[in-house]
Amino acid sequence: MIKNYIKVTLRYFLKQKTFTVINIFGLTFGLVCFIFMAVWVWDEYSFDRFHENKDNVYQIFAEKDRSGESVIVPYASSSLVPLIKGEVPEVKTIARAFPAHAVFAKETMSVSEQGVYADSALLQIFSFPLKEGSLDNAFKETRSIVISTEMAEKYFPGQSALGEYIDIVQEEKQPYKITGVLKKIPYQSSLRFDFILPYQHFEDTQRPWWKSSNKYSFSNFNVHVFIETVPGIRRADIDKKLTAVLTRHSIAETDDALFAYPFVDVYLRNDFSAGRNASGRIVYLRLISAVAFIVLIIACINFINLYTVMASKRHKEVGLRKAVGAQRRQVTFQFLTGSVLVAVISMLLAITLIEMLMPFFNALTSKHIALPYSSPLFIIVLIAGSISIGFLAGIYPALLFSSFSLLSEKQKLNIGGGLTGLRKFLVVFQFTLSIAFIVFTSVVFNQIEFIHNSDLGIKTTQILRHVLHGIRGKQQLYKEELLSIPGIQSVSFTEQDPLNTMNKNKGVLWPGKPEDNNTFFNVIQVSQDFIETFEVGLVEGRAFDKVYSSKLNSLKQVILNEEAAKSLGLDQPMGTELTVWGNKALVVGIAKNYHHQPLTQRIEPVVILCNPEETWNAYISYDQAYTKEILDKVQRVYKKYEDQYPFDYTYIQSDYRSNYASLQTVGWLSSIFTMAAIFISALGLFGLSAFLMQQRTKETGVRKVLGANVASLLYLFSKDFLKLVIISIVIALPLAWIYTDNWLSDYAYHFELEPAPFVFAGIIAIVIALASVVFNTLKASMINPAKTLKEE
Incomplete structure (x- = not known):
């Protein structure tokens, strides 16, 4: 039929x-x-759902100043981690992670790789099994390292990498023993890294001020913290206990809070600009x-x-x-x-x-x-x-x-x-x-x-960016040699990306600041040429003095954007003495508002602190007519000052567009x-x-x-x-x-x-x-x- x-x-x-x-x-x-x-x-929905314990894995977020202009960041204090582990019984395992960047050298090969400093518990929380080696022995030695399968094949083709040594260049070149090789990380993982280095050694040697001996350590939210909880917990209960640990151990009175957010949701809901009800992808x-x-x-x-x-x-x-x-x-x-x-x-x-x-x-x-x-x-x-x-x-x-x-x-x-x-x-x-x-x-x-053609109030075209690495401390000499290249217009150094500032805090003080003023300021540390390099307009005052030396003067120089000047609540902010992160600084100019974050967010108060000693990135502004010649010439100068790290660069216009x-x-x-x-x-x-x-x-x-x-x-x-x-x-x-x-x-x-x-x-x-x-x-x-x- x-x-x-x-x-x-x-x-x-x-x-x-x-x-x-x-x-x-x-x-x-x-x-x-x-x-x-x-x-x-x-x-997209399947990202991070391959982890065996995904239903019990959380990332700890910090909410600053709940009673005022609340700000949520995906970090917690490193010094709180051992306290949480000891005082919150619902937390079964806890691990810290912080981005790591290093150059790996083997024979004639020298390659820049991206990884993390992490506690060994990270591999217990997440399903990143070892192909070679054992978790118990992975981080017993100070200079031990766990690498990805891809890295093992790159540096040790056709042989086992376990137990071998490889040179790592950070501040100096040192040999590290490979104590583990990871299986290939699944494509649908938002956590991606080429290697894992022991976190505690990193903090001991490079971030000692993060330890609990520092009185500001508990309010310094600086590392990613992941936890695995016992099954069947209520998130509201563990949030209360996490915040209680923070409140109990903070030296100063705080209205900050911690909360646990399901890790499987972080990839899709990572925009907390509107509060804990996150959005995003x-x-x-x-x-x-x-x-x-x-x-x-x-x-x-x-x-x-x-x-x-x-x-x-x-x-x-x-x-x-x-x-x-x-x-x-x-x-x-x-x-x-x-x-x-x-x-x-x-x-x-x-x-x-x-x-x-x-x-x-x-x-x-x-x-x-x-x-x-x-x-x-x-x-x-x-x-x-x-x-x-x-x-x-x-x-x-x-x-x-x-x-x-x-x-x-x-x-x-x-x-x-x-x-x-x-x-x-x-x-x-x-x-x-x-x-x-x-x-x-x-x-x-x-x-x-509209996004691509908007006047951001800051220059985004014909600017090259690279990390300073070993050039730190020699910035002035490096800048002078770059400026001798035809077509180079200006060179500036910054501590972070001017188009994506990510350190909102209340660490700005001024005479007569009202007690109820809880304004968060975005602080960016820069060198003297910042205003000229990025062509930021000034409403009042002047750019940073090129010959001004904070070593010879008791005050550093600072420029406020219009929002920051308004937030001070002063009739005449020019000439005001501020305290920025403990630095005494003099307001020498008011800059026009510029977009320092994606266009989804409103322009906020920005404090531009002239502090060249604390800069990590070089920004090189050049004439478009010299585009083809600039790159090779800059690279040659770079290699004169930095022979360990490869010349990795980006164009900030590309970085800006990648946000969208x-x-x-x-x-x-x-x-x-x-x-x-x-x-x-x-x-x-x-x-x-x-x-x-x-x-x-x-x-x-x-x-x-x-x-x-x-x-x-x-x-x-x-x-x-x-x-x-x-x-x-x-x-x-x-x-x-x-x-x-x-x-x-x-x-x-x-x-x-x-x-x-x-x-x-x-x-x-x-x-x-x-x-x-x-x-x-x-x-x-x-x-x-x-x-x-x-x-x-």
Whole structure:
């Protein structure tokens, strides 16, 4: 029986080749888009979920000044770690981690690698098993190191690295013993490192002031801290105990707090700018998930529309089947067989196309996604999805036609003769979604352009950045030699990235500071040339004095941005003596506000402290005309002053744009799948109009015989479709305005929403509708009336 149903269905599909191809291709295209977006979302969601104890692993965050302008940072105090371990019984294991950067040397090879200083407990908390070595012996020696499989293959190809020695250059070159080799870290890990060095030795030798002997140590949130808890704890309970440890041991009275945040959520929810209710990548995941389902819905609507009108031409077949005794359930099953068959074919074609396009998709999204054919769940979802889509598409015509009596079959009932109520609703629905898509994509790219072209109040082009390393202490000589290179305009040194300051604190004091003033200041330590290098405008005062020496003067120099000057609450902040992190400093200038953080955040108070001794990065501003020559010449000077570390550099414009990599990815995905939604909608409308015109060929012939011209036919046959599109525009544009306006509100600085994207979306929808109807109307009007008026 089923074999017969399939044979009859295929025979009918071959008879209606054009509409069958449109139907299959439209659904295939929609499935391709949906699956691509679904696997991207699933890949993002799967990050950090491979750890065996993931449900009990947390990262400790610090919340500064809960009673005032609360600030949350992903760090805790190193000196609190042993206290937490001893005083919070719910904490089973605890580990610290701090970024490490070192040069590894072996024979003629010298390569800069990124890793972490960490307690050995880090490998107990997270599922990063050792390929060689044992965890018990990994960090027993002071100069021991655990390296990745990739590093082992790089430096010890074809042999075991365990027990071997490798030279590490930090402040000086020293041999370290390899006591462990990690298995390959999974791709879906947000924690990535090439090596692990013992944390305690790092703190003892390089950060002794972090220890508990320092009275400020408990309020100095400086390291990443991870904990594994006993199963079944309540987060609220452990948060209270963590904060109690901080309060109990702090020398000064504090309103700071600690809280544990599930590590599996940190990758997706790492933006705490609005408080503990974090956001971040999860916003984009929800957006792309919505887009995925909308594209699938549009494709299914097309499928239902076209399959319904195609099925309406099978009235003779239904009548014949009923005449020979077919029951209603048999007719229903016949129609469902056809729709499920189309859905299965579409799914198979979609999987084939996805495999062909996956390398391009991975390149676009910087992913390593592959369809999980080995997963039974994935196969079940594909099969169930195909059957469900086919069932939903076929159930309406199946139930409709199986209910007809033989008499009504003879009368044909004109089921496909026009735009029925359901069909009108479906056309309006899919065009409403497509129009909204067009608007949103336009807004996303307008915001990206706004970000890239915004006047940040600080120079971002033609500036080269590198870490100083061994050049520290010799900055002045290095700068003078760089300035002798033609095309180098200015050189400055900073302690951190001026475009992404990350040390908000209350360590700024001034005479008469009110007790209730809890303003957080972003402090950045720089050299004398900072203002000139980054072309920061001044409202009042002067730039840093080049010959001014803090060693000969009791005061350092400091420049405030406008927000910081306002926060002091003084009528005349110029000339005020401040205390910044214990340094006495004189305000010599007020700088115009500039964007020191991503545009999602408002400009905050910034204190620019001239303190060259505490700078770590070089910023080299150059003339664009010398771009090709600059790099080699700078590198040659660098090597004269630093022979241990390779010359690793970046351009700050690239660093700035990398802050918006997720937005850029969402923009591209939205644009691609918006075009897909438009194409699917256009394809469906084309197929629907073609089918309806095919049913009105006799009417067209009669009208031509009676003198109707092409223009009148175009008006007659297009007005119904245009009405539906205009209804879609009326519904879609207000909804799109509300959503995009709300989306833009997540950015403290964004472009002003204007009518242009909405007008553009409406025009596109009308053009698509007209193009579909005009083509099919012209095609029908060119047929000789003598042929169209023949009896069937």
